[in-house]
Amino acid sequence: MSTLLEVSGISVTFDGFRAINNLSFDIGPAELRAIIGPNGAGKTTFMDIVTGKTKPDAGKVLWGEMSRNLVGLNEARIAQEGIGRKFQKPTVFEDQTVQENLLMALKKNRGAFAVIFWRPTGEDLDRVTELAGEIGLANELKRKSGELSHGQKQWLEIGMLLAQEPRLLLVDEPAAGMTPSEREHTTAILVEAAKTRAVVVVEHDMEFIRRLDCRVTVLHEGSVLAEGSLGHVTADQEVIDVYLGR
Amino acid sequence: MERSFLLKNPSVLVFLAVLAMFTIAVTVMSEAFGAGLVSTSFVKTLGKTLCLALIALAMDLVWGFAGILSLGHFAFFGLGGYMIGMWLMYERTRLIVEESMAQAAIPPTDSEVVDAIGSQIFGVVGSADFPPIWMFADSLTAQLVLVVAVPGLLAFVFGWLAFRSRVTGVYLSILTQAMTLALSLYLFQNDSGLRGNNGLSGLQNLPGVTASQDFVSIWFFWASALALGLGYLFAAWLVSGKFGSVLRGIRDNEARVRFLGYSVEGYKLVIFTVSAMIAGVAGALYYPQAGIINPAEIAPIASIYLAVWVAIGGRGRLYGAVIGAVFVSLVSTYFTGGQAPNINLGVYVISWVDWWTVLLGLSFVLVTLFAPQGIGGLVDLFARRQHPERHGADLGPDKGALRESEAEQ
Ligand SMILES: Nc1ncnc2c1ncn2[C@@H]1O[C@H](COP(=O)(O)OP(=O)(O)OP(=O)(O)O)[C@@H](O)[C@H]1O
Ligand SMILES: [Mg+2]
Numbered sequence: 154m155s156t157l158l159e160v161s162g163i164s165v166t167f168d169g170f171r172a173i174n175n176l177s178f179d180i181g182p183a184e185l186r187a188i189i190g191p192n193g194a195g196k197t198t199f200m201d202i203v204t205g206k207t208k209p210d211a212g213k214v215l216w217g218e219m220s221r222n223l224v225g226l227n228e229a230r231i232a233q234e235g236i237g238r239k240f241q242k243p244t245v246f247e248d249q250t251v252q253e254n255l256l257m258a259l260k261k262n263r264g265a266f267a268v269i270f271w272r273p274t275g276e277d278l279d280r281v282t283e284l285a286g287e288i289g290l291a292n293e294l295k296r297k298s299g300e301l302s303h304g305q306k307q308w309l310e311i312g313m314l315l316a317q318e319p320r321l322l323l324v325d326e327p328a329a330g331m332t333p334s335e336r337e338h339t340t341a342i343l344v345e346a347a348k349t350r351a352v353v354v355v356e357h358d359m360e361f362i363r364r365l366d367c368r369v370t371v372l373h374e375g376s377v378l379a380e381g382s383l384g385h386v387t388a389d390q391e392v393i394d395v396y397l398g399r
Numbered sequence: 400m401e402r403s404f405l406l407k408n409p410s411v412l413v414f415l416a417v418l419a420m421f422t423i424a425v426t427v428m429s430e431a432f433g434a435g436l437v438s439t440s441f442v443k444t445l446g447k448t449l450c451l452a453l454i455a456l457a458m459d460l461v462w463g464f465a466g467i468l469s470l471g472h473f474a475f476f477g478l479g480g481y482m483i484g485m486w487l488m489y490e491r492t493r494l495i496v497e498e499s500m501a502q503a504a505i506p507p508t509d510s511e512v513v514d515a516i517g518s519q520i521f522g523v524v525g526s527a528d529f530p531p532i533w534m535f536a537d538s539l540t541a542q543l544v545l546v547v548a549v550p551g552l553l554a555f556v557f558g559w560l561a562f563r564s565r566v567t568g569v570y571l572s573i574l575t576q577a578m579t580l581a582l583s584l585y586l587f588q589n590d591s592g593l594r595g596n597n598g599l600s601g602l603q604n605l606p607g608v609t610a611s612q613d614f615v616s617i618w619f620f621w622a623s624a625l626a627l628g629l630g631y632l633f634a635a636w637l638v639s640g641k642f643g644s645v646l647r648g649i650r651d652n653e654a655r656v657r658f659l660g661y662s663v664e665g666y667k668l669v670i671f672t673v674s675a676m677i678a679g680v681a682g683a684l685y686y687p688q689a690g691i692i693n694p695a696e697i698a699p700i701a702s703i704y705l706a707v708w709v710a711i712g713g714r715g716r717l718y719g720a721v722i723g724a725v726f727v728s729l730v731s732t733y734f735t736g737g738q739a740p741n742i743n744l745g746v747y748v749i750s751w752v753d754w755w756t757v758l759l760g761l762s763f764v765l766v767t768l769f770a771p772q773g774i775g776g777l778v779d780l781f782a783r784r785q786h787p788e789r790h791g792a793d794l795g796p797d798k799g800a801l802r803e804s805e806a807e808q
Contacts, residue, residue, distance in 0.1 A: 204658060232660035244655045246648045247794040248801055253644045263660045265669045269642045299794060317659065 163212030247299030466650030466799020479682030598693025651795025713775025
């Protein structure tokens with residue numbers, strides 16, 4: 154199987170504390186992967202490194218067919234390469250409407266001058282409406298996203314991620330603050346998205362992970378502790394000791 | 400497309416209509432058109448006020464929309480003024496020199512004329528030679544280009560250095576203050592080539608124009624109104640689409656914008672440069688009405704006042720910036736011009752010339768604390784626009800982010 158993203162041997166140290174320790178990870182072009190691990194295991198930091206927010210002290214992040222090293226590129230360049238990210242805390246542009254948020258995310262030329270002259274076509278607006286339908290916000294298009302509920306903001310952010318049409322989606326704790334039925338809907342969206350692209354989901358909720366029904370990577374103290382099916386990793390004694398047993 | 404833009408932004412039409420009515424009213428009441436209800440000097444004050452409104456608009460683009468609190472915009476304004484001032488001064492001196500030399504028996508050579516102009520202009524700073532920066536001073540077209548090019552270039556270079564190193568928030572504001580202070584100190588030097596602290600003067604006299612100041616003042620008033628109208632239209636168009644969305648996104652949470660794939664530095668650089676160019680145009684129209692420009696005009700305090708105007712008017716909405724600049728600068732003229740009656744408290748006489756700054760500072764603090772939407776927020780009351788239940792938390796993590804109570808519905 155070919156790989157879309159291959160992270161090899163990355164390490165990062167914050168003030169003497171090793172948050173990521175010789176971590177290696179890879180994912181194929183249409184694969185769903187869950188990452189679990191105790192608080193402070195380095196899950197968010199891992200995403201920071203892949204998306205260019207944090208520079209690793211060592212190691213490579215190889216991307217795409219050409220195996221291009223992403224280390225050193227800035228966040229915007231990496232996003233343009235096709236890596237989308239959802240944050241742990243929902244971050245949408247609260248002062249702007251749901252529609253404006255989605256239009257900004259739509260996959261289009263990101264250059265300043267192109268954007269100045271860009272005006273949405275009917276097709277773009279239809280696409281936004283369609284996306285809003287998928288994330289249950291069809292009736293909220295004209296509302297400021299700051300007025301939405303926590304769960305709705307989470308979804309709006311997922312919608313923006315889909316609008317970007319990334320090849321790799323990094324999703325940090327998508328189900329936080331959602332009701333059980335909203336969680337189910339989120340699972341469906343992620344599973345659907347993973348049919349055509351790579352999706353990495355960080356989540357603490359084991360029930361949620363179970364429904365994703367995918368390969369699981371367990372992180373602990375900045376490196377991979379175990380990897381395999383959910384049944385496999387939950388049977389692992391080390392995993393039980395550091396994570397599940399607590 | 401243009402029509403739908405105006406339909407979607409009715410406030411632009413309202414603004415242009417008010418501006419047009421104001422212009423017509425002042426025109427028919429001016430000395431030039433007979434009625435004489437508005438004195439020529441007041442026409443100049445109003446014309447200058449429109450220029451200040453234009454730079455406030457430029458300020459709102461960078462601060463209200465993109466969250467960049469520039470405290471150096473008067474550097475761009477001043478440079479615009481200097482650029483047009485160079486031509487005005489050169490050309491007027493040339494006409495005078497040529498006239499006086501025409502009396503001589505032997506017609507003067509071109510270089511003699513240029514030397515004579517040079518000693519006329521630079522006599523005050525003990526020099527007679529044209530510094531290289533006056534290279535294009537004989538060409539109106541060139542100087543008009545420089546009115547936008549010089550502020551634009553300064554903003555571009557400054558912005559490129561500052562934004563690329565991701566300097567934001569209060570550090571950026573301090574850097575912009577340093578920029579305008581450095582420019583002002585440089586220009587104060589006699590060998591800066593722009594006549595040191597004398598600055599450029601006599602700018603109200605248009606070369607070759609014999610009409611009285613009654614007319615000249617009204618022409619400049621029209622030009623200022625036109626520039627403000629076009630500037631408003633342009634700014635509104637710029638922020639009406641996705642570009643405006645991205646700018647507001649940068650203001651509230653620039654990291655998030657980066658992860659969407661937008662180069663935040665590039666966007667800041669574009670809006671900062673565009674805004675500086677608008678400021679340059681405003682300055683080029685302002686100083687011929689003021690008659691004189693000197694380095695004190697670009698002292699750091701001027702740019703701080705600009706931020707105060709925009710805050711009081713209501714940042715993040717274009718008409719707010721205009722209202723703030725017009726209102727505060729006119730009230731300021733009233734108080735500092737000695738027209739306001741002093742208040743005698745028996746033990747102490749409050750003289751407004753001194754106390755106005757205190758009053759202004761106090762209003763700024765009060766507006767920031769209790770009415771962050773500024774005067775522009777009154778429009779919402781008037782239009783009975785309901786703000787949703789909000790609590791005054793920041794709308795984004797960044798320093799420039801609007802607060803919930805500040806955002807437009
Ligand atoms: N910028 C930073 N500076 C210093 N320490 C940091 C920084 N970012 C993360 N850390 C530390 O690195 C470790 C890993 O953090 P990270 O946020 O990646 O954990 P996580 O697995 O996402 O945890 P959680 O499940 O709580 O979200 C933590 O101990 C954290 O305190
Ligand atoms: Mg985390």
